[in-house]
Amino acid sequence: MTFHQQEGNGMKHSKATFIGLGQMGAALVPPFIDAGLQVTVWNRSAAKAAPLVALGAKAAADFITAVSACDLIIVCLADYATSNALFHRDEITPLLKGKTIVQLTTGDGREAEFGALWAAEAGVNYLDGAIMDYPTKVGDPECLLLVSGDRAVWDSCEAQIKLLGGRMTYVGSKPSSANLLDGSLLTMYYGNTFALMQSAAMLEAEQVDLKDFKTALNAFKPVIESTWKRTIEAIDQQDYSGNEASIHVHSLGVQSLLKRAKNSGVEHSLLQLFSEYVDQTAARGHEADELPAAFEVLRRKG
Incomplete structure (x- = not known):
C-alpha cells in the first residue's frame, strides 16, 4: 500500500x-x-x-x-x-x-x-x-x-x-478486534447498569436513601474490580477452583437476594436469571468451584 x-x-x-x-x-x-x-x-x-x-x-x-x-x-x-x-x-x-x-x-x-x-x-x-x-x-x-x-x-x-x-x-x-471488544464492553455496560438499577429499585422499595447506596458502591468498587480480574484469569486458565466462595455459597446468596426482591414487590426476573445460571452451574458438577465456573453455562452451546 x-x-x-x-x-x-x-x-x-x-x-x-x-x-x-x-x-x-x-x-x-x-x-x-x-x-x-x-x-x-x-x-x-x-x-x-x-x-x-x-x-x-x-x-x-x-x-x-x-x-x-x-x-x-x-x-x-x-x-x-x-x-x-x-x-x-x-x-x-x-x-x-x-x-x-x-x-x-x-x-x-x-x-x-x-x-x-x-x-x-x-x-x-x-x-x-x-x-x-x-x-x-x-x-x-x-x-x-x-x-x-x-x-x-x-x-x-x-x-x-x-x-x-x-x-x-x-x-x-x-479487522474485527475493535468491533468484537466493543460488543463485549457494551455487554458489560448493559449488564452492570441493569444490575445497578435492580439494586436501586430494591433499595427504593425499602426507603433507603440512594445517596447512601452511592457511598457504599464507591467503597465496594475494589471488590468488584478484583472479582472481574480473578474471573478473567480463571476463565483464561480454565481453573475454577478456589477457597473464597463456592457455587453452593453463591447459590444461597442469590436465593436470598431473589427472596428480598420478591418481598419488596419489585421486578425480579434479572435475579431469577442469576439464580438459574448458578443452579445450572452446580448441576454440571461445579458446586464446589467458584463463581467463574458459571462461564461453562454461558459459553457456546454444543
Whole structure:
C-alpha cells in the first residue's frame, strides 16, 4: 500500500471527509476543525451539515464530491448495510483507491471483516473502530476509542484519529478486534447498569436513601474490580477452583437476594436469571468451584 508523506502541520493527512452526521457522527467533526484540518462533511439529510459549516467545515454537494475531496474518510452511519450501500457501488469504488477509510459505524465482527476484505480488493486502506463513550465526550482526554486493522494504515493516521479521544487504543491487526471488544464492553455496560438499577429499585422499595447506596458502591468498587480480574484469569486458565466462595455459597446468596426482591414487590426476573445460571452451574458438577465456573453455562452451546 502507498501512504501519504508528512505534511506541514505534522500530520500525514491535513484534510478529512466525514460521512454521516447523526448525533455521534456530528460530534466527530469539531475536534478536527479545532486542530486546523480542512474538513468536508456529507449527510443524506443536508440540513445536518449547517451547524458544522458554521464552525468551518465544507458541506459536499453530493456523496461523490465528499469522497473525492479527501484521502482520509471517516464513516459513522446507522449500520454497515447503509455504509455498504453508499461505498460498494461500481461508480464509487474506483474513486476510493489509495484512500483511507476509518469505519466507526456500529456493527459486528463479521461485518468488519467483510469491510476489510472489500477494501483490500478495492485497493483501499481500511481501519475499523468503535467509540466507547457518548457524543458529548468525543475529543475529551478521557474518551475511549478502539481501532483495529493494518498497523501501517493505523500509523499513517494515528495522529488524526487521536483527535477524537485521549484514550485511543490500537487493538491489533485483526479487522474485527475493535468491533468484537466493543460488543463485549457494551455487554458489560448493559449488564452492570441493569444490575445497578435492580439494586436501586430494591433499595427504593425499602426507603433507603440512594445517596447512601452511592457511598457504599464507591467503597465496594475494589471488590468488584478484583472479582472481574480473578474471573478473567480463571476463565483464561480454565481453573475454577478456589477457597473464597463456592457455587453452593453463591447459590444461597442469590436465593436470598431473589427472596428480598420478591418481598419488596419489585421486578425480579434479572435475579431469577442469576439464580438459574448458578443452579445450572452446580448441576454440571461445579458446586464446589467458584463463581467463574458459571462461564461453562454461558459459553457456546454444543
